[in-house]
Amino acid sequence: MSIQMINSMDFEEFIDILGNIIENCPLIAATIWSQRPFKDLTDLKKHVFDFIEALPQSGKEGILRCHPDIAGREFEQGTLTPQSQREQREAGLSDLSLEERRRLGHLNSAYKTRFGFPFVIAARLSDKATILKELERRLKNQPAQELSTALEEVLKICHLRLEDIRQSLEDPAKL
Numbered sequence: 749m750s751i752q753m754i755n756s757m758d759f760e761e762f763i764d765i766l767g768n769i770i771e772n773c774p775l776i777a778a779t780i781w782s783q784r785p786f787k788d789l790t791d792l793k794k795h796v797f798d799f800i801e802a803l804p805q806s807g808k809e810g811i812l813r814c815h816p817d818i819a820g821r822e823f824e825q826g827t828l829t830p831q832s833q834r835e836q837r838e839a840g841l842s843d844l845s846l847e848e849r850r851r852l853g854h855l856n857s858a859y860k861t862r863f864g865f866p867f868v869i870a871a872r873l874s875d876k877a878t879i880l881k882e883l884e885r886r887l888k889n890q891p892a893q894e895l896s897t898a899l900e901e902v903l904k905i906c907h908l909r910l911e912d913i914r915q916s917l918e919d920p921a922k923l
């Protein structure tokens with residue numbers, strides 16, 4: 749069972765495997781490592797969620813700022829974390845038309861200007877048309893509402909990354 753494997757990991761291995769369940773925030777995995785043993789993956793996730801929930805607003809915004817832009821320069825250059833690169837590729841963001849790229853660039857920067865953090869969405873649960881529509885829709889949200897919507901997306905990304913980890917621990921051939 750993957751939870752027993754996770755519970756028995758030493759700190760280095762834990763960070764190696766789970767360090768990026770929240771994008772570019774290994775501190776979260778580093779914190780919850782000392783809260784083992786976890787009953788199951790739902791329990792592990794609860795520790796992640798509780799950590800985020802307990803942060804002040806600046807910390808919550810900080811987590812969002814650790815996320816790369818959707819279809820930004822790093823994605824085009826292939827320099828994102830492997831998880832991010834795959835998620836954005838699977839949402840079809842590698843074949844944007846010139847017009848879609850222009851629109852996304854424009855909306856991304858309008859969003860950042862309005863809220864002070866990048867637009868975050870669980871790309872694997874979406875596609876390029878929906879991402880553009882959601883960006884346009886969420887741009888009209890009030891800041892407090894948008895902070896909580898964006899954090900919900902972070903948690904969806906975390907959930908999917910943990911599912912991948914569970915599968916790879918149960919079937920290492922999938923790694």
Ligand SMILES: NC(=O)N[C@H]1NC(=O)NC1=O
Binds near residue numbers: 817818831867868905
């Ligand atoms: N900005 C943003 O949403 N980034 C991401 N979304 C996702 O699913 N993976 C990411 O890196």
